[in-house]
Amino acid sequence: MTPDHKGDETSGGMPLGIDFGGSGIKGAAVDLTRGDFAGDRVKIKTPSKSTPDAVAAVVAELIGQIMERHPDATGPVGVTVPAVVQHGIARSAANIDKSWIDVDADAVFTAASDRDVHVMNDADAAGLAETRYGAARDHTRGLVILTTLGTGIGSALIHDGVLVPNSELGHLEIDGHVAEKRAASSIREEEDLTWEEWGERLTVYYRTVERLFTPDLFVVGGGVSRDADRFLHLIDIRTPIVAAQLQNRAGIIGAALVAQEALDS
Structure with missing residues (x-):
């Protein structure tokens, strides 16, 4: 995350985690003390043409829906993508639209949502969540x-x-x-x-x-x-x-964890 990617979040607000998958894009406010969702998960179908701009628009909509349920969820946003992510830039697209390759995903999501967004590989997010809160x-x-x-x-x-x-x-x-x-x-x-x-x-x-x-x-x-x-x-x-x-909650929880720790550091 570069300084130009700063949104209007506050470090004291609850973070959000969003998991971009092939069939659905899912998100929730996350309570990092408990390592679980702070409320119900929200899901929107993944666009048939899942380009960065199309997915970013869905992520912005998800953030709005989550905020309606949790007005205190003003913290940073973590987003998982099924790709190699190097310093916020997607470097692969094995199972997603090829237009993702070499896209600054942090910047795209931040611009669409006006929030501080940190993007990471989906399995990495799940692994961190299981290590901090789950089986490991x-x-x-x-x-x-x-x-x-x-x-x-x-x-x-x-x-x-x-x-x-x-x-x-x-x-x-x-x-x-x-x-x-x-x-x-x-x-x-x-x-x-x-x-x-x-x-x-x-x-x-x-x-x-x-x-x-x-x-x-x-x-x-x-x-x-x-x-x-x-x-x-x-x-x-x-x-x-x-x-x-944590099963299918792990990616969302891990994304929120990484986003919060990136902001705190």
Whole structure:
């Protein structure tokens, strides 16, 4: 965030988190003391042509709706995007409109909403939330790797509580295939894999990540984490592996957390 990206927020107001996904853009005011939503989540359908300007307009509308419910939500706004984000600039667009590449997303969202906006990768936001408030909150030392199993595979690396951003471990090449093209939750559905068949593919994936990074804990997020009891035990690795606790709230909570800490610093 540069000084020119400053909106009319106050550091004492409640922060907002917004999660930009393929089907919906969701947001809420976030109580960072509890690590949870301060009220109901608001959702608007993602525009069919999800260009930066189109998404920014929806984000501005979401902020307005959230403010109607929480007039005290005058703090900074965190927005997740499914892309590599380097100092507020989107550097990839694997699963979103290609017009996002090299766009200053911080500036676009700030201009549209007149608020202080901090943009980050969606899996990174979820990983920070799970580390601070969720499944990994007791792991303050060592390496935690969160993976989100959805349309693709997102990842977040947190070492001693500090995020190493934009790991993109779903794009690892394993046995001649991009990992997420073999092991994402969407692939399980498309190929009608049994849980056991998918578990074998996940084992190959997590063993590869385990060999490269030797983490202390894997946290598995994404919508399919609700079915963790059906597949997590099928993943045969040495590293402890657990389901995310915050589920689909993690991205919003993590985005708000990052935005607030960026403003405070």
